[in-house]
Amino acid sequence: MSFLPVEEQLEIIERGTVEIVPKEELIEKLKRSRKQNKPLKIKLGVDPTRPDLHLGHSVILRKLRQFQDLGHEAILIIGGFTAMIGDPTGQNKTRPPLSEKEVKENALTYIEQAKKILDTERLTIVDNNDWLGEMNFFEVIRLASKLTVARMIERDDFSKRFDNNEPISLHEFLYPLAQGQDSVHLHSDVELGGTDQKFNLLIGRHLQKEDGQEQQICLMMPLLVGTDGTMKMSKSYENYIGIDEDPNEMYGKALSIPDDLIYEYYELVTDIATDDLPNIKVNIEKDPRNTKHDLAHTIVRMYHGEAAAHAAKDHFEKTVINKEVPDDAPVFEFESGVEHRLLDIIKETGFSPSNGETKRMIKQGGISLDDEKVKDINHSVTLSSDSEIALKVGKRNFGLIKGK
Incomplete structure (x- = not known):
């Protein structure tokens, strides 16, 4: 296939992106890819700790889809090994260690919902348990030797806990190594992640260099703020919009976001053309109410279709604005x-x-x-x-x- 000019690819890739490390190397990779007519390997790792996806998950999945549409190879890593560890810090009670059966069940549901965003016919799906689970203790020690404790302590949460004399378990150091080893195993060109994943993504670059590979590019996306306008979107905080939710529920929740988040939602979670975003910003300033209704309509249309989006708007007007009982009420x-x-x-x-x-x-x-x-x-x-x-x-x- 033929690839778009690098400048056009970069405009799409940079939409909503917080940081690209390093951007210059990404440009060189894109130039070489276009010259050789060879796609880049784009890696995204997910731990299927929960079976349901929301718009917060869609931010990074949509970025992976953009790379797909640009002709690059999308690789979705199901963290079959890392999900069985649970939260490596032990601080997040919503992420307990999962059994192998739970991981597989969640992964199937995750992939089924991800089909609403990704082109699964052009998607490579792998499970990191296939290679991490096969490592013996000697190989783990050899992997651990490639990183110093000083480098690990650079991670923000580690350094704060170290300064506060709070305990840090040794297995917490192994989690970034496991994620980085995924990059080595797959020879990834680009790894996607949220801003909270920057350290782990950089470890992937380091391990690739240690292995003699060309280093991956780290692309960080923002963490979507939930409908409460304060915390990141999470089911635990009850501020989420599920991509598999009922259209009426999805429409109503979208209207509950604060006005100052309207543009961010348009940019990060919708398929509105980039060229139209400046007009969206003007519309928000002039008429935030109706622009938010348009946003709600767009979100429902993306996941349920145009007819469902119109029906959801009618339902909202009838039940909330006019305070009527809907005709299909049970x-x-x-x-x-x-x-x-x-x-x-x-x-x-x-x-x-x-x-x-x-x-x-x-x-x-x-x-x-x-x-x-x-x-x-x-x-x-x-x-x-x-x-x-x-x-x-x-x-x-x-x-x-x-x-x-």
């Missing part, structure tokens, strides 16, 4: 003439994961009956045979309660 029937606790009703609907969460929503004014907020956690309802009560739980869960 109907729940309960025995008439009997007192039913609201907690039990909501548990039956499945709109809340627990009674504790339901009580929290009641206290925060998040549950209403016939458009009146419920204030008492012990509220009960007695239905007649012709009763029909509109129930709203949270921002986007609607139902009709009837007596039978």
Whole structure:
């Protein structure tokens, strides 16, 4: 195939990118690739610790897709070995060590969702357990000899903990080495990662040099801020937009982001042409409300199609703006003439994961009956045979309660 001129490739590659180390070497690799008509090997490693993907994951996956569209070889590394280690610092309780079975199950789900972003027909998928899992103890020691403790302590979190006399386990030093060894094994030309992965990506460059290979380029993308406008997007922080979520939920969540994040979301998570981004910036200043609606529409359209995006907008206008119960709201029937606790009703609907969460929503004014907020956690309802009560739980869960 023929490759675009280097300047045009670079414009696409640099969109949303925080740092390229070193950029000059990337330019030289792109020139050689174009001259030899040979694609670069672009590496992205993921630990399938969770089976579900959100827009935060899409930032780096979309960058990998851009390299695919430019004609380069995309390599997705499933961290079958590293995911079984868990969080190497032991600080992140949301990343416990996984069994081999859990890793495989999560990986299948991960890949299935990643198909919404990547062209899997032009994607090489590998598992680093195939080579890291085969290393013997001598090989691990030999690998460890290629890096000094002083170099490891340069990593920001290590240096802070060392200065504070906080413990650092030896296996934590091995995690960056394992990730770097992936680059050596694959002879990668470019490795993608978030800004929090910079140290590990640079270790890959170092190990490649030690092995006599040409060093990879490290390309860092920003960590997407979640819908709360404060923390990075994460399911643990409940500030995420899942790429496999219901269109109505996705649309509503997109509208909840702060105005100062609208442009960042357009740049990092949408397929809006780069040439159109300056106009987006102007539209945000003039009319942030409708520009955010356009953003929500774009996100839903990318993952569910144009029809679903229009339907999601109609649903939002009907249920949130006009406060109507949607036509497709589910109907729940309960025995008439009997007192039913609201907690039990909501548990039956499945709109809340627990009674504790339901009580929290009641206290925060998040549950209403016939458009009146419920204030008492012990509220009960007695239905007649012709009763029909509109129930709203949270921002986007609607139902009709009837007596039978």
